[in-house]
Amino acid sequence: MSKQEIDNIRIELLKLSDYEELKTIMIAAYPSMPNTYWREAKIEKLISIFPEGQVVVKINNQMAACALSIVVDYNQFGDKHSYQEITSNYTFDTHLSDGDVLYGIEVFVKPEYRGLRLGRRLYNYRKELCEKLNLKSIVFGGRIPNYYKYSDTLSPKEYIEKVKLREIDDPVLNFQMSNDFYPSRIMKGYMEGDSASKDYAVLLKWDNIYYEKPTKSIRTIKPIVRIGLIQWQMRLYKDIEELMQQAEYFIDAVSGYKSDFALFPEFFNAPLMAAFNHLSEPDAIRKLADYTKEIVDRFSQLAISYNINIITGSMPEVIDDLLYNVGYLCHRDGKIDRYEKLHVTPDEKKVWGLKGGSQLKTFNTDCGRIGILICYDSEFPELSRILADEGMKILFIPFLTDTQNGFSRVRHCAQARAIENECYVAIAGSVGNLPKVHNMDIQYAQSMVFTPCDFAFPANGVKAESTPNTEMILIVDVDLDLLKELSQFGSVRNLKDRRLDLFNLTRR
Template sequence: MIAARQKARVATVQFEARTVASFADFAARVEYFTKLASEYEADFVVFPEFFTLALLSCQPPSLDVEVDIDRLTKLTPDLAALFRRLASDQNINIIAGTHISRDGNGIPRNICHIALRDGSLHIRQKVHATPNEAAFWGIEGGGSADAIETDCGAVGVLICYDSEFPELSRHLVDQGAKLLFVPFCTDSQPGYLRVRYCSQARAIENQCHVVLSGNCGNLQGVANMDLQYGVSAIFTPCDFPFPRDGIAGEATPNVEGMTIADLSLSDLDWAREKGSVRNLADRRPDLYASWR
């Protein structure tokens, strides 16, 4: 039997949205950060939502969003192969931001590739599409949300807006997730703060760690990626074993870089059993299960 992991080192990338010359150019940037995280012996590296939209910048300009979605969909196998190769080569688990791709029925989805260092590849769809995603891209929300077993235990993925729905994170934590990853893409400070404040609330109410990864800068020539505001961060519960403010790490606002932190998984167990507050143990589902 494999002993339970006591900690996990996470690296979250604040990725600058900028034009690329080719798929190889984009892949080189992803490989740079993945290799850097691996050199720091991170267990996970996290990239932002929509970071693959940079791949549209090296294609002829299009005024048709359907053409852009088709272009992105054609790149999906190449991206999956890239993430899978890097996870294996660099011995790291990759939460590969998100990518727009049509599903088997031709419906645009906002998907996250999760490439584990054991060679497996998982895909999770954004459950809650924002009004802008639905109106501009025609994206529809996914129909399931399951935790993923890794060598650091179960983890969950909440894509940006998903972090603003408490029931989704609780669903993942109930499946054993102690780490929740939030790739996000926000163009304004109010939008970012919604994701940040809700993610901090998710860490407290679920007594888990929550890791944010966002874009910065702007992406000229690619529709709907004109401006980015982001501060990637790593959140913990607020109790004695953790940082006083519940922040294990935080990037400089709107500057490309990587933030790394060691997160204790055993301290989460302590907090859930003996903490100052015990949110998971003190729930009253006998009351609010009937409030739906």
């Protein structure tokens, strides 16, 4: 494209709706590697965890170039690392909002737009972002795609020296050095399958001269998170006022211990169905759904007044005449998020007519990114793996089980989720009985917090557990920094060691 044909040119944050266009230009940018484009789920995660780091250049409203990046704690890696390690096997779990280095993971330009200095625009954007975020430097591994022409006669070091002296033309390396990036070291085996570079790369850096070392540690996410689990006693309440009075009692209690989260069980408000016991089960639970909005509103007020994030367990909700099992995350700053039970049990479907939801997502909180799965959903490992890929560090599971074997399914699946996803998992259930509520006769529960199984954690993977079948609260501290260490230095690294060359898990 000639300059005369350009009406406008601008840099924009990458949006998920741009994906198909992004895929097309990436394939065009790497004609020798047609299958090495980023999948949509990876782009979605990058946008979710670090939107400022993902940018595109648009010319005449058409995408022409793209740059992707993350922020890392560079001390965890040092100068000897591979592309897989720095990206945590392409999951980007190494991204930390309180990291100190902007790491470039991708820059490409559509062939017909080369020569317009779009790469320089993208690099300048990165420099401004680095300064804005007060990061030490920009770092990335630069390919040397012309090296294969000289590999028989020159070592990588000799090749780079000749490029510096302009005795060899390497347009990629020359461009990077002309934009103030300096070679720091040569890395062997940086990017698997880069035959043109003979598996070598040059570690390139740009130092932020305006960087100011914080006088004290500044963290956007607190490292120690305190969780309050409410093992709720099912008992009859004459009305919603009595129910919410009991709920506030527990919120007051866990808040008094300075908990960051309060977790209620699934269908904790089922006692209110006693007033509708003369109706059929499907009609009774739909009447219970009439209380949901008021309960959520009141929980939100309690979250603000008690300065605690409340996970409301779950409640029935009717949308377009369809009955769902849903819950709400009431943040202590007043924000409210909604989650759904995706898999309903055969009994829930047969007796109540419940329908499975379709929303699966992680939630950003002032204590990091969390996930919430309602009871039966914890028994489907794909769900929590998707949440882990999106950065979840704590998984909350409100549940309701009537028998000990039903509880055992939730308990053991929840513990497996903690191990395989390198996260904490908190489960909370109800105890007691409701003889005057059909299909809710008895409950069995033991609320617990699970951890990965490695040296920094309890040997049995159980951080804390309540007394079975007893109304009580359980207060538990979890250390998010231990998860970072596990990801890099654990005895086993379940997320990193996945064979993504053999399988992949994506959303539809």
